[in-house]
Amino acid sequence: MNLPPLNLTEEWLDRLQASGYRLTQPLRRIVELLVASPRALGPIEIYDLVRVHYPNLGLVTVYRTLEKLEALGLVQRVHQEDGCHRYLRATQGHQHLLICTRCGRATYFAGDDLSRLIRHTEEETGYLVQDHWLQLYGLCPACRQ
Amino acid sequence: MNLPPLNLTEEWLDRLQASGYRLTQPLRRIVELLVASPRALGPIEIYDLVRVHYPNLGLVTVYRTLEKLEALGLVQRVHQEDGCHRYLRATQGHQHLLICTRCGRATYFAGDDLSRLIRHTEEETGYLVQDHWLQLYGLCPACRQ
DNA sequence: GATTGACTTGAAAATGATTTTCATTTATAA
DNA sequence: TTATAAATGAAAATCATTTTCAAGTCAATC
Ligand SMILES: [Mn+2]
Ligand SMILES: [Mn+2]
Ligand SMILES: [Zn+2]
Ligand SMILES: [Zn+2]
Numbered sequence: 001m002n003l004p005p006l007n008l009t010e011e012w013l014d015r016l017q018a019s020g021y022r023l024t025q026p027l028r029r030i031v032e033l034l035v036a037s038p039r040a041l042g043p044i045e046i047y048d049l050v051r052v053h054y055p056n057l058g059l060v061t062v063y064r065t066l067e068k069l070e071a072l073g074l075v076q077r078v079h080q081e082d083g084c085h086r087y088l089r090a091t092q093g094h095q096h097l098l099i100c101t102r103c104g105r106a107t108y109f110a111g112d113d114l115s116r117l118i119r120h121t122e123e124e125t126g127y128l129v130q131d132h133w134l135q136l137y138g139l140c141p142a143c144r145q
Numbered sequence: 146m147n148l149p150p151l152n153l154t155e156e157w158l159d160r161l162q163a164s165g166y167r168l169t170q171p172l173r174r175i176v177e178l179l180v181a182s183p184r185a186l187g188p189i190e191i192y193d194l195v196r197v198h199y200p201n202l203g204l205v206t207v208y209r210t211l212e213k214l215e216a217l218g219l220v221q222r223v224h225q226e227d228g229c230h231r232y233l234r235a236t237q238g239h240q241h242l243l244i245c246t247r248c249g250r251a252t253y254f255a256g257d258d259l260s261r262l263i264r265h266t267e268e269e270t271g272y273l274v275q276d277h278w279l280q281l282y283g284l285c286p287a288c289r290q
Numbered sequence: 291g292a293t294t295g296a297c298t299t300g301a302a303a304a305t306g307a308t309t310t311t312c313a314t315t316t317a318t319a320a
Numbered sequence: 321t322t323a324t325a326a327a328t329g330a331a332a333a334t335c336a337t338t339t340t341c342a343a344g345t346c347a348a349t350c
Contacts, residue, residue, distance in 0.1 A: 126286035141271035203300040
């Protein structure tokens with residue numbers, strides 16, 4: 001019988017353990033940080049932020065942990081202009097990202113219905129559309145002032 | 146009096162010359178390739194394809210030429226999963242990309258109207274939406290068989 | 291069609307992000 | 321506890337991209 005997880009961090013750690021991973025100190029610190037972050041973080045950012053309280057952390061471990069979290073669908077990669085990636089906690093279901101261009105705060109939203117656009121585009125181009133990628137950019141409530 | 150350009154390659158070269166760039170052999174070869182390509186090409190691909198007929202080309206020149214073409218809005222960067230970029234001839238106006246997941250062939254389409262979705266999302270999140278990023282994926286006519 | 295000088299080029303080295311290697315440490319099951 | 325396979329961190333390797341610089345080439349002028 002599984003008791004419901006106390007919070008999101010516990011939930012992630014449970015998922016990791018259930019998948020056969022060991023719950024090490026570095027892993028726990030990285031998970032705590034990512035669960036709490038309102039914006040996508042890059043590997044070096046995570047490295048620096050975790051080392052404030054856990055100075056031994058290696059950058060390689062950050063990469064390896066992100067790989068695990070992405071494989072389990074707990075975090076999502078966010079593409080940057082320069083080609084590097086940041087990582088943000090994922091949500092379930094069909095949702096897209098809305099990102100603040102000033103502070104980076106990210107929110108998920110749902111409810112996009114692209115079916116008419118897709119049907120129209122299919123007719124026009126002869127392509128079969130199977131997937132889509134949508135992202136909105138703007139200012140978060142705080143950054144609107 | 147400007148005569149109309151004979152074809153797209155000439156048009157690009159005219160634009161480059163008008164912007165003060167010199168029309169060198171390497172530049173011409175890269176432009177010819179990009180104008181004719183139905184799919185986005187990466188720097189190394191361009192390097193290899195051009196060297197078939199122009200073996201002296203340096204990879205650095207590919208990067209520098211792509212920089213110029215992007216600055217003039219003649220090509221557009223297409224983001225890849227792994228973070229690298231490919232380059233595709235751009236079109237004018239508000240258009241988005243439809244990319245074949247099998248062969249890479251890319252087409253532009255217009256006519257997306259996201260205003261209702263954006264208004265709804267703004268109300269729900271408190272964000273001010275200023276921009277959007279949309280890309281469709283599927284199979285091109287040839288790859289549908 | 292020569293001459294000239296700034297713009298371009300290509301090779302090599304530098305950079306920066308990410309991956310691989312490997313000896314050591316650590317979590318967990320026995 | 322003890323054993324052992326998984327995880328870690330340091331260093332080296334890899335890969336895309338950028339910088340540096342001496343040599344080559346365009347295009348304006350003679
Ligand atoms: Mn959608
Ligand atoms: Mn649009
Ligand atoms: Zn903000
Ligand atoms: Zn195709």
